[in-house]
Amino acid sequence: MAGCLVAGAVSVGAGTYFGWDGFTIQSGNLIVIVVMIILFVLALVLPFPGGKRRK
Amino acid sequence: MTAQTTPGHGAPVDETDAHTWTGRARRWLLRKLPPDKLLPEDQPSFVASWAYVFGMGAIGSLLWIIVSGIVLGLNGPQWYHVSSLGSFVNSTHLWSVELFFIFMVVHLWLKFWMAAWRGGRLLTWITGVISFVVSIVAAFTGYLLQTNFDSQWIAFEAKDALNAVGVGAWFNVANVGQLFTWHVTLLPVAVGAVVVLHVLLVRVHGVAPPLEAAESDAQLLHNRPGATEPPEPAEPPEATEPRGTVQ
Ligand code: HEM
Numbered sequence: 538m539a540g541c542l543v544a545g546a547v548s549v550g551a552g553t554y555f556g557w558d559g560f561t562i563q564s565g566n567l568i569v570i571v572v573m574i575i576l577f578v579l580a581l582v583l584p585f586p587g588g589k590r591r592k
Numbered sequence: 593m594t595a596q597t598t599p600g601h602g603a604p605v606d607e608t609d610a611h612t613w614t615g616r617a618r619r620w621l622l623r624k625l626p627p628d629k630l631l632p633e634d635q636p637s638f639v640a641s642w643a644y645v646f647g648m649g650a651i652g653s654l655l656w657i658i659v660s661g662i663v664l665g666l667n668g669p670q671w672y673h674v675s676s677l678g679s680f681v682n683s684t685h686l687w688s689v690e691l692f693f694i695f696m697v698v699h700l701w702l703k704f705w706m707a708a709w710r711g712g713r714l715l716t717w718i719t720g721v722i723s724f725v726v727s728i729v730a731a732f733t734g735y736l737l738q739t740n741f742d743s744q745w746i747a748f749e750a751k752d753a754l755n756a757v758g759v760g761a762w763f764n765v766a767n768v769g770q771l772f773t774w775h776v777t778l779l780p781v782a783v784g785a786v787v788v789l790h791v792l793l794v795r796v797h798g799v800a801p802p803l804e805a806a807e808s809d810a811q812l813l814h815n816r817p818g819a820t821e822p823p824e825p826a827e828p829p830e831a832t833e834p835r836g837t838v839q
Contacts, residue, residue: 569694576698580642587640
């Protein structure tokens with residue numbers, strides 16, 4: 538059972554890190570944060586489809 | 593008993609005449625959340641904005657998290673850590689969690705910048721905060737169930753903190769069976785319950801108006817929550833240009 542639990546566990550790579558002056562961030566975390574900021578800005582500026590139909 | 597005075601099935605019941613706890617509970621529920629508030633057909637025109645969509649986005653991802661999680665749990669790790677279909681379903685579970693958190697955080701930013709706790713909606717905000725915290729714990733136990741070197745690292749980083757706050761004996765990151773139970777029963781039920789409460793509170797209060805909406809706005813008067821709540825303080829008079837109504 539314990540063997541099966543870990544059987545699919547592939548070794549995890551070290552990941553890609555970006556850093557500037559003592560600040561480092563892993564690529565996945567950076568991507569998620571950037572995506573959230575883009576979605577936030579788009580939610581404010583994009584018109585809502587069908588919104589004009591409503592009086 | 594009171595057979596003669598009790599109205600028959602379908603007869604209108606005088607709601608002021610509740611004399612049992614069930615009757616009082618029904619009266620309270622119907623006053624707080626009448627059916628037309630629970631399942632409305634119209635919303636004020638300002639709701640036609642992407643800013644109001646992300647809560648539903650989080651619910652949508654949560655639904656897929658739950659469906660895929662049930663499939664994973666019923667088939668077991670021998671399936672999801674070994675077969676390719678199992679790995680695929682496992683991956684959709686993970687990616688819907690990523691979407692869930694992305695939508696939830698964008699939702700929370702949007703609600704923060706429109707101060708959506710105004711007008712007696714503080715409990716809506718607080719249930720949002722609780723759902724965020726409980727979701728993080730649920731995700732944490734999920735990462736531990738990967739049972740790879742990542743989860744080993746996460747578990748033993750967290751172990752000292754859990755011991756320091758005194759819960760290490762009951763919430764043992766080194767016990768996979770216990771974590772499995774937390775992850776597939778208690779924490780999902782907790783997230784689900786808080787989200788249901790959160791959405792019911794949104795329905796009770798109606799959707800928060802934009803910051804620049806005027807107190808005299810016809811749509812706000814129409815959507816004002818029940819008389820149990822004081823009206824919001826008046827907005828500055830320069831914001832009184834009229835708005836259309838939806839009906
Ligand atoms: C499990 C995650 C969550 C789900 C599924 C969820 C769902 C929703 C939904 C469907 C709505 C109504 C539609 C909308 O405005 O988007 C809503 C409203 C709201 N949410 Fe959330 N939410 C979550 C987390 C949060 C968090 C973390 C916060 C803030 C800390 C928050 C604060 C609010 C507030 C204040 C409202 C009321 C907005 C209004 O009345 O217009 N929510 N939520």
